[in-house]
Amino acid sequence: MHEQRSFKVFRWVTIIFLGAFTLVPLYVMVTSALKPLGDVQGAFHWWPTHPTLRPFVDIWSTVPLARYFVNSLIVCTVSTVLSVVIAIFAAYAVSRYRFRGRRLFTGTVLSTQMFPGILFLLPLFLIFVNIDKTLGFTLLYQTRVGLTITYMTFSLPFSIWMLASYLDGIPRDLDEAARVDGTSAMGALFRIVLPAARPGVIAVAVYSFMTSWGEILFASQMTNDSTKTLSIGLQSYSTQINVYWNQVMAASLVVSVPVVIGFLLLQKYLVAGLTSGAVK
């Protein structure tokens, strides 16, 4: 299609500027991870002149990175699976039934999405501490259980909203036909609706996992040395005397690669899901 010349200029200026803005930090992360400590302590150099894979070995011994990794993996996987299942049920109810309190439910759930995390952190901190005190043992405060339960709700509003709008796009005739044939509501959901909604479910799962993998605020107060997750653990590479910048970059790279690859592979589902709600 024909384009005005000024638009072509605009396009290339935009691409070069935004490309550089996006790329430079990624470049710094990758190349600095390949530098020996001496090279990241002196003045910055664009090219790693003494490339080494040492930082990728050292990151595991400087701080207990493997422990943080496992903690993050457990908390994020469990909270993602549980919250996606809960969101599927709720979204199915919202999409297929007109029940009393439906608007109140969706309204409340969505509005919690806008509240600042700090609003919940203080009371939850207090509630967890006092429940543990009453129980006589540590169940919630600074444990993986407490963090998992908290994370389950973080993506729940968005997941319900996104899945409900996705389910709205699947013809009701499909599951109603199954229901007429005597299939239960659960049967229709699992055998008819869910297979058709798989892209939506994948998108929601990716979103949930990414949200909890990157969460910082609650992780900063609701974990201790043995339950710390990556988001807080990565800050342990700086000591009073030294910041191991090459290891920080290597560790950042290692913890990013799984989520970035997962996201890029599944992004088309997420894009479709994100906008199906917004465009309507």
Place this chain on the structure above:
Amino acid sequence: MTLTTRAEASQKPGTGRPARRRSLSWGRATPFLLVVPAVLLELIIHIIPMLVGVWMSFVELTQFFIANWSAAPFVGFGNYGIALDFSGSIGKSLVHSFLITCLYTVIVVAVAWAFGMAGALALQRRFRGQGTLRTLFLVPYSLPIYAGIITWSFMLQRDNGLVNHVLLDNLHVIDTPTFWLIGNNAFTSMAVVNIWRAWTFAFLMLMAGMQSVPDELYQAAAVDGAGTWKQVRYITLGVLKPVNVVLVLMLFLWTFNDFNTPFVLFGPTPPPSADIISIHIFSNSFVNWNFGLGAAMSVLLLLLLLVVTGIYLLVTSRRSRRA
């Protein structure tokens, strides 16, 4: 196999009816059973803590009472009085933090939206390398938040960072290395770092929104003599209106409530120029262990957000109804 038998069964007269009646009587309870887990979870983690938070704002909840909350003395609006006493040091710093947050939000939302819009427009038509660029632009969004911010904090170091190296040695714009993470520069750094991530989300939403425009619309406009810019102005921007309403609200809420950027860049007590509201409340609560005051500030913040969001939704929905 099962499908065919079921289809046959439904064709027999009479068999469909009792099944339907059963599903109807079940139907009344089903939606409630389905939402029970979500409601419970929301109650435990959001609703009850919120109510507890409101209660906390009315008691003197200092470190002595954190593990023994029932003993905390009731102080009425005392915490609110301290937070809103603008002649006192706590009230003054709260106002300062609020104003900085507003400025930060306006800048980040505006720039992130503009970048996202420019990027989405630039990649709208198919060309070689479009897919690669699109993927590249989405990387900052998919990166764990802290990984991106930590990288920036390395780049912004005075002695070994990239930013000073570029400005000093490559471009010769400055003569001496600058401190980017203290003083007033901290604000600029924080805004740039947040924009780096936020714009890619705007890009993602706007790009997806643009896909819903059929090519014929642009072709028809071109036939009528509209240039590329006019097409953008009258077709693309028009179609994106509903996306923009949601996008701007989301960007606003995320930026206004932003905790991650200052926390990873500066730690729990950022320099005054970067002391935005979430981390201000955080450090006031956890550094001084005064949860009552922190809760009062949180409630004030919540009220403000409710009012702003309410007005925003009212204005945007009225405008779209008129259109």
